Amino acid sequence: MIKVYGGVYSRANMVMCALEALGVAYENIPMAPRSEPTQTSEYRELNPTGKLPTLVDGDLVLWESQAILFYLARKYGDGLLWVDTLEQEADLYRWSLFISNQIEVPALDMLLAVKYAEGKPDQQLIDAQRQLLNRFLPVLETHLQDKDYLVGGKLTVADLHGATVISWPKVAGFDYSDYPAIDRWVGRIQALPVQEKVRQHA
Ligand SMILES: N[C@@H](CCC(=O)N[C@@H](CS)C(=O)NCC(=O)O)C(=O)O
Numbered sequence: 310m311i312k313v314y315g316g317v318y319s320r321a322n323m324v325m326c327a328l329e330a331l332g333v334a335y336e337n338i339p340m341a342p343r344s345e346p347t348q349t350s351e352y353r354e355l356n357p358t359g360k361l362p363t364l365v366d367g368d369l370v371l372w373e374s375q376a377i378l379f380y381l382a383r384k385y386g387d388g389l390l391w392v393d394t395l396e397q398e399a400d401l402y403r404w405s406l407f408i409s410n411q412i413e414v415p416a417l418d419m420l421l422a423v424k425y426a427e428g429k430p431d432q433q434l435i436d437a438q439r440q441l442l443n444r445f446l447p448v449l450e451t452h453l454q455d456k457d458y459l460v461g462g463k464l465t466v467a468d469l470h471g472a473t474v475i476s477w478p479k480v481a482g483f484d485y486s487d488y489p490a491i492d493r494w495v496g497r498i499q500a501l502p503v504q505e506k507v508r509q510h511a
Contacts, residue, residue, distance in 0.1 A: 311335040314352070315342075315361030317511045320374040323469045324362050325510065327378050329503040330464070331385045337510050375405055378466035390469070392461035400460045404452070405467045408474055412449075415441035416477040423481040435481070442478060446488050449475075453490040457497060464501075472498035 311328065315321025316339035328335045340346045340361060347359050356363040356372040363370065364377045366384075371377050382390040392401050415438040422434050453459070459467045472495045479485060485492040498504075 312338060312365040314338045314355070314363040314365075315340055317507055318342075319361040320473070321362035322507055323374055323466075323473050324364060324377050324381070325507040326469050326501070326503045327381050327390060327466055329506045330469075330501075331381060331389055333381070333385050339510060375409060375466075375470055378470055382466045390464065390466045392463075392465060397461040401465055401467045404449075404459045405470055407445075407448075408467075408471045411445045412442065413474050415439075416474050419481045419483060420477040438478075439483065442483065446491060450488045450490050453494050456490075457494070459494075464498075468494075468498050 311333060313321050313324050313328070313335050315324070316337075317325070319340075319342050321337070325335070325337060340352075342361055343359075346352060347361060352363075353359055355365065355370050358372065360372070362374055362377065363372045364380075365371075366380075369380075371380060378390075392398050419435055419438040419442070422438070423430050456462070458464055459471055475491060476495050476499065479495070485495075
């Protein structure tokens with residue numbers, strides 16, 4: 310059976326949501342980021358970065374969450390969570406990579422700056438991340454204005470990854486009122502029944 314290393318409060322969440330949506334059985338090995346089990350030689354043999362998630366599917370050992378999502382949709386989707394044409398596939402890569410290259414770092418840094426601040430968040434750092442987010446979020450806002458999903462008019466792995474990343478600054482208090490289309494899209498993806506199923510692993 311497929312194994313997913315990483316708990317629900319890590320990027321393994323997206324991987325489990327994809328597996329639930331695809332109806333593929335899996336075993337979850339819940340590990341917290343930077344926890345001791347992620348630093349063992351056994352785990353590092355699977356994932357030399359010591360990070361989460363890692364997927365094991367038969368002989369295939371795969372890390373990097375987007376690579377895992379693309380693999381699962383292509384291998385098990387039969388059209389689900391993926392797009393139908395090469396052009397749409399290019400569009401899926403475009404939006405997924407745009408989010409991971411331009412938005413993921415400031416989104417995560419903002420979340421961590423608040424989560425580990427022990428009541429004293431570094432306001433300068435948070436303001437710098439806010440500036441970066443405000444540079445790129447308008448592009449996504451315009452794109453989503455007339456769409457329910459990022460690409461192809463259907464739910465894909467790009468939505469599962471993207472909406473998770475975009476939700477992190479909100480936890481840190483980032484105000485999305487200037488980005489109503491993004492806010493609606495994140496809410497739509499977070500309300501998917503698969504999200505509730507995965508939360509039950511918590
Ligand atoms: N680009 C990697 C990032 C992986 C990552 O940073 N995972 C977090 C958990 S969500 C982690 O394990 N962090 C531990 C660390 O930074 O050492 C991916 O998408 O898989």
